[in-house]
Amino acid sequence: MTCEEFVELVTAYLEGTLTPAQRAAFEEHLEVCPGCDTYLDQIRATIDVLGAVPPESLHGTARQRLLDAFSDWSAGSA
Amino acid sequence: MASPGRPDGEPRDRALVASLRAGDEQAFADLVDGWSGSMLRLARHHVATEAAAEEVVQDTWLAVLTGLDRFRGQASFRTWVYRILVNQAKTRGVRDRRTVPFASLAGGDEDGPTVDPSRFQGPEGPHPGGWRQFPQEWPEDVVLTQEVHEVVHRALDTLPPRQRVVVALRDLEGFEADEVSDLLEISAGNQRVLLHRGRSVVRAHLESYYTAAPVGSAGR
Numbered sequence A: 001m002t003c004e005e006f007v008e009l010v011t012a013y014l015e016g017t018l019t020p021a022q023r024a025a026f027e028e029h030l031e032v033c034p035g036c037d038t039y040l041d042q043i044r045a046t047i048d049v050l051g052a053v054p055p056e057s058l059h060g061t062a063r064q065r066l067l068d069a070f071s072d073w074s075a076g077s078a
Numbered sequence B: 001m002a003s004p005g006r007p008d009g010e011p012r013d014r015a016l017v018a019s020l021r022a023g024d025e026q027a028f029a030d031l032v033d034g035w036s037g038s039m040l041r042l043a044r045h046h047v048a049t050e051a052a053a054e055e056v057v058q059d060t061w062l063a064v065l066t067g068l069d070r071f072r073g074q075a076s077f078r079t080w081v082y083r084i085l086v087n088q089a090k091t092r093g094v095r096d097r098r099t100v101p102f103a104s105l106a107g108g109d110e111d112g113p114t115v116d117p118s119r120f121q122g123p124e125g126p127h128p129g130g131w132r133q134f135p136q137e138w139p140e141d142v143v144l145t146q147e148v149h150e151v152v153h154r155a156l157d158t159l160p161p162r163q164r165v166v167v168a169l170r171d172l173e174g175f176e177a178d179e180v181s182d183l184l185e186i187s188a189g190n191q192r193v194l195l196h197r198g199r200s201v202v203r204a205h206l207e208s209y210y211t212a213a214p215v216g217s218a219g220r
């Protein structure tokens, strides 16, 4: 497996969808290649960073309208 | 793979639904704040304007409230909410005569290498297909500054729409692979390719950011 092939299998590896043979070749390459080891770490770091990004929400008035609707709804359904 | 019935999701969903029924406004506000961003991203695929997307999200939340008694816990509460969203968005898209099936947004978003081929040695090199230069390591403790969030937002903005929504659902929202394929009506393989491509682009943006900024510069 070359490095160029390795980088295209990173997601399948993390998702657990490689065949046993592919997985073995992937891990074998990982053992001997510091560059791909770094690359895989960076993909993991990227996933962590994405997971920590604060969500965008609705703007203030739309949000407030929903909260008002919720109050009405719970008053009505109580 | 998610197990049928999602045993660990159920009690949490039950508690959440119970607090909504009990009129817990904070619980509702947390849901709205937590999910509306990715709901907007998903809605944008079916409707023509930003205003329409916002209306779809608002209508979805209203439909969630009025339909709450019909939530049976067969899917997770989140999947149930997002399915309502997809239905609302499709209906709205048809009404606005903009029927853009998600699949038709494809085109050039699944082809080609995800890492610049010039980073690898050609056939003339000692190790064809090997790194010319190893990727430079990033700072040990990656601090999630406002600046980093902006880099990520800019990276997401550059993604083709299908990649953007898959990355948002998987990595921002933490949906499972099968939930995303289900919501977007795409195959598991397709979902994985879009995720792979999207993540690679975000990594490349972070790489430029981490390796270009001088060490110890402001904002780190």
Ligand SMILES: [Zn+2]
Residues within 6 Å of the ligand: A002, A003, A004, A006, A029, A033, A035, A036, A037, B130, B131
């Ligand atoms: Zn390698």
